[in-house]
Amino acid sequence: MTVLRDARERRVRTGGIELCVAELGDPSAPTVVLIHGYPDSKEVWSEVAPRLAERFHVVLYDVRGHGRSTAPRPLRGGFTLEKLTDDFLAVIDAVSPDRPVHLVGHDWGSVQAWEFVTVRRTEGRVASFTSMSGPSLDHLGLWIDKRLRRPTPRRVAQLVGQGAKSWYVYALHTPRLPELAWRGPLGTHWPRLLERAEKIPRGTYPTASLPRDAAHGAWLYRDNIRPRLRRPRRDAYAHAPVQLITPLDDAFLSETLYDDLDRWVPQLTRRTLPAKHWIPRTRPDRLAAWITEFVTSVEGGRPDASPATGKYADRFGGQLVLVTGAGSGIGRATAFAFAEAGARVVAVDRDAEAAARTAELSRLLGAPRSWAETVDVSDEQAMEKLAAKVAAEYGVVDVLVNNAGIGLGGSFFDTTPEDWKKVLDVNLWGVIHGCRLFGRQMTERGQGGHIVNTASAAAYQPSKALSAYGTSKAAVLMLSECLRAELAGQGIGVSAICPGFVNTNITSTARFAGVDAEEEKRRQKRTARLYGLRNYPPEKVADAILRAVVRNEAVVPVTPEARGARLLSRLAPGALRAIARLEPPL
Amino acid sequence: MATAVNSELSVELSGFRRVQQLAYACAEAVAARLEPGVTEREAARMQRVWLRERGVKDWFHLPFAWFGDRTAFVNFRVPLQFFPTDRRLEPGMPFILDMAPVYEGFTADIGYSGSLGINPVQDRLMADLEAHRELILREVRERRPLREIYEDVDRLMVRQGYANRHRAYPFGVIAHKVDRVRERRWSPHLFGFGTQSLKGLAADALHGHREGWSPLWSRYRFSDHPPRPGLWAVEPHLGFRGTGAKFEEILVVTDSRDPEQSAFWLDDDLPHVRRWAEEK
Structure with missing residues (x-):
């Protein structure tokens, strides 16, 4: 039933749940781990993964509660970033125990990956990270904090702008209603909504598990957003080079969120793309090219590879x-x-x-x-x-x-x-x-x-x-x-x-x-x-x-x-x- | 008689050759001492001190130093921008040292391009300057009007893909005449130019105005005349997106009928010429 052709699947047990892990490409090549967002499953990568598999060992997994991975019981408290980090470590222990992996995250996958690339216990296990449309919650907390403390007109405008774009985050914090909506009309109409608003070509995506993924995934927000924004970690420095890909027409995240990123990431490469939020679906060629270039240069020992100095x-x-x-x-x-x-x-x-x-x-x-x-x-x-x-x-x-x-x-x-x-x-x-x-x-x-x-x-x-x-x-x-x-x-x-x-x-x-x-x-x-x-x-x-x-x-x-x-x-x-x-x- | 004239000329030329060698030696010495963090002002001072220690008392113009995109005169609008600034040298940055000392009454005016570490773009520019040195000499020997030679140099630059940056110099000159300067005990300078040399240039300009030539070699009508015998400091300056390169050295023009003798470079033993020879 998977849309990832020729993928080798295995199950990884960790912390009382079972994760569905798919692998493509030559296992002896550098490993690239793709992490999906919300409301998605690993199939969101079905266009990007085969393009990367020509050069790399590509690993995808369904985040707990999504796709064909099982959900924690009870759901509340089962989706904290600490537990997601456990899952990640379990997966890379299974697929690449000796070599650090290259992370790629979209949306909530990127939010998680920021955690993986900034906490101590993953040091040495992550070689690089490509982030799309998902900020670190700690950086976000400090971003908001800075703007509240010194509210210049520009900062207030940034705060209000992002606040308006985050309407769905507030909605997801209401109890039960989101689940009902996803299992009901929203789940049915979602593919058409995506096609119309996000210009996502029709095909095998989204998969049939969408209503369940979206309902479970609401706990990603409920378990993490409030605690992290209230008390952001002040030492969330990246211990690997990061490539930040920002889609400029993202309806959910504004570009200014990443203004201070150089403070947290010593080796940062910025990329921008005139596209909407779901770039793994709409711009797979561009993403595959940028990921390939970045991973290759990091493997070659040049973390800030691009010699281009031009303005754009x-x-x-x-x-x-x-x-x-x-x-x-x-x-x-x-x-x-x-x-x-x-x-x-x-x-x-x-x-x-x-x-x-x-x-x-x-x-x-x-x-x-x-x-x-x-x-x-x-x-x-x-x-x-x-x-x-x-x-x-x-x-x-x-x-x-x-x-x-x-x-x-x-x-x-x-x-x-x-x-x-x-x-x-x-x-x-x-x-x-x-x-x-x-x-x-x-x-x-x-x-x-x-x-x-x-x-x-x-x-x-x-x-x-x-x-x-x-x-x-x-x-x-x-x-x-x-x-x-x-x-x-x-x-x-x-x-x-x-x-x-x-x-x-x-x-x-x-x-x-x-x-x-x-x-x-x-x-x-x-x-x-x-x-x-x-x-x-x-x-x-x-x-x-x-x-x-x-x-x-x-x-x-x-x-x-x-x-x-x-x-x-x-x-x-x-x-x-x-x-x-x-x-x-x- | 002819031999007497020749020997007089050769004595004079050897004086010019000596000071040109001295200036290039200074450029190489200072370039070797440049390191990250040195400012343009410091580099200019290093040139001044080095030359004063070796007996230079007067200047055609005081030493200049340009770093980074200032080598291509990016966004230069007023002549004051030529003067050294507090811009600091960084690894990989191109630089140009330009100085015109007067030594024992002889004037040199030289330009030295280099970079701190490797700069492939500037290397390329320097290599492509060789064609300009050949073109200028060939066309001067053909006695083509200076204005047309200027335009041919322009065309060659465009063909090579570069911008003409000598047009940013005062009067947009690709070259100007230099001459012997009387040594005075006190020789003030005006906007970086020695008053003695300015006086010589002004006298030439007046003379030339009456006779239909100019000591400045530029794109304008006043340069619409065949090469005038004398010594010309020639300085083609290439610019390529924030990187500039030039050489400057003296071209001797005589009224001899023998093409070989009618124009020649004062000295071929210069850093850029040696470099081209090595690369072959």
């Missing part, structure tokens, strides 16, 4: 980012910014040498891996080949940056059909191919992602000299907006970036319609000089792109002139039309 390293560490037009300008700067944040980078450009250079420097900056691909984004078949290759060799892209673009200036009547075709092929079709191919991979995986399209301030600022370019970029802007609406329900964000005048080599490669080669050269030089004097660096656009992904922004004008034009386009579109008539100073 917590968010992009280990993610796969593909940037087109990465051989120069904004694309290259963006690849570097992601590399600095610890992402794996695929640098795509039609100039092989430039792409290779970007990939090489990305590694120097902190990208754990990086690759160069030589592709012309306007070439449909080449893009299809690229998408297939990336999926097969590097994985599904987490962040796609459709940045490749070319410039074209001149009168509408001087712009030949060939000119039009060229601009639209690269600027619009390149983006369409990127979104189509890599966007589909993202939706098929169903674990979120982000698409960034580089539009332009010319997308909303008309100009008599930029009809073709502006048209292509306006199309990119609208495509991004439509796609954003379509993908919103699947956790995939879409952002359009409108840089403005940025000092890149687009000026020296731009075409000018209706002039001879010599005049074109002169204009290129002149524009390059003007852009050079303006000197807005592409690095700042790259920063804006990372910020847009982190905040999931829809349209991002970057330079002051781009922002000003955006504002005018809403307040005084007539002004933009007047600007459009000006002759560019070339």
Whole structure:
């Protein structure tokens, strides 16, 4: 009946109860113990465990009273953290008596694991701990204490915010009612609630034991919350490295709970994820990758492994980012910014040498891996080949940056059909191919992602000299907006970036319609000089792109002139039309 | 006659070579003494003391020291930010020492990049500076306008993936002329620059303004002229996301018709040049 395929099951007796323990993978490999939360059973890990089992000895067990483990009699007083620690020690004595284990906990599993990693009697038995959505009750008690003692406005707001998110905790403290609800209507409707509110894909989870698990589990709260919050331990220091994974849209726990964590954890790695509470169900690939990386680096003796120093390293560490037009300008700067944040980078450009250079420097900056691909984004078949290759060799892209673009200036009547075709092929079709191919991979995986399209301030600022370019970029802007609406329900964000005048080599490669080669050269030089004097660096656009992904922004004008034009386009579109008539100073 | 001129030139050059060697020796000595916790001010003072002990009395400019992301002039807006601060050196941090002592009337202006421990990014930047040294010499020998050479250096930096950081210097110079300086008993300095040297530079600027050249080599129109004979302190400065690297040394430009003699680096026995040779 278990949804964990090929799991070896055994029963471990301890303190008058029997725990159901499942094992996957090679027992000689490092042991990773997964602990489930409330109201769950070990099956909550059914997506993550097989992914980890390729590299590790994975152990899962049903917490007492849950799943196929038996419940203590009486229930009251049977779920204290001390007893849960006994259970944990009994399990690891059975599955890994000689080697310390790597702990992974979600929700109440994480609350328990904090206890395991901070009490003396488990010292030396825990090698590392990955925590998701479950704070230490001792840390939480002190967190509340600190805010009550010195209630600054910010602290009060944090307290009220978390207090509101904890409504279910109060509810669970009422006698009998929660049990009745779980064994009755709540138990029946729970799977549908999860699907609707938490976007959990339907399947074999939750299991049939849910009403009983949830009813028993109420005692986790009743036995521990009040005593621990009233008298938190003041020496709850972690004796192993900790990786903290925080889902940013968690309905039950706020991010600020972990603000003081560095005090308790000497070796802390922070990760954030734009997802809701049940990440073991909704983001198994990402979790498996982060757990694998963390466990591997701890095993290798490097507890704070990530060399990435970038501002958003917590968010992009280990993610796969593909940037087109990465051989120069904004694309290259963006690849570097992601590399600095610890992402794996695929640098795509039609100039092989430039792409290779970007990939090489990305590694120097902190990208754990990086690759160069030589592709012309306007070439449909080449893009299809690229998408297939990336999926097969590097994985599904987490962040796609459709940045490749070319410039074209001149009168509408001087712009030949060939000119039009060229601009639209690269600027619009390149983006369409990127979104189509890599966007589909993202939706098929169903674990979120982000698409960034580089539009332009010319997308909303008309100009008599930029009809073709502006048209292509306006199309990119609208495509991004439509796609954003379509993908919103699947956790995939879409952002359009409108840089403005940025000092890149687009000026020296731009075409000018209706002039001879010599005049074109002169204009290129002149524009390059003007852009050079303006000197807005592409690095700042790259920063804006990372910020847009982190905040999931829809349209991002970057330079002051781009922002000003955006504002005018809403307040005084007539002004933009007047600007459009000006002759560019070339 | 020609030999007399040559020998006079070579005597003069050996004076410049001596002070450039002295300055690089100072950079290496100070760099070896840098350790975690040393501040930029202390590093600048160490350079000053080291050179004064060895007979330096005047400066083209007082020694600078930049640590960490200040090597790439991150967020520099006003020239005062060039002056040494209380930023402390940490393991792995890049640093740049920049000094311009005057010794026996000869001026040097050098820049020395290094890091405390290993810094792969800066190593890479230093390695990539070699191409700039070659490019500058080649194009000066071709008598290309300085402004165009500046733009070619810019393009090479962009191709390499780096940002041009010498544009942050006063007037955005990649190089400036240096000359002999009369030794005075009292030589005050103004904003870190020796007044004697400033005087020389101002005289050159006036001269050049009349004749259509400039002692400053920059991206602007005033540099739109072929290389002017004399000694140029050339300082291409690369920046790459919070890490910077530069070298600075003297390029001799003459009016000789022989390309080899028309421009050459004053001295090839310098730390960065030796390093490139070793890596090959």
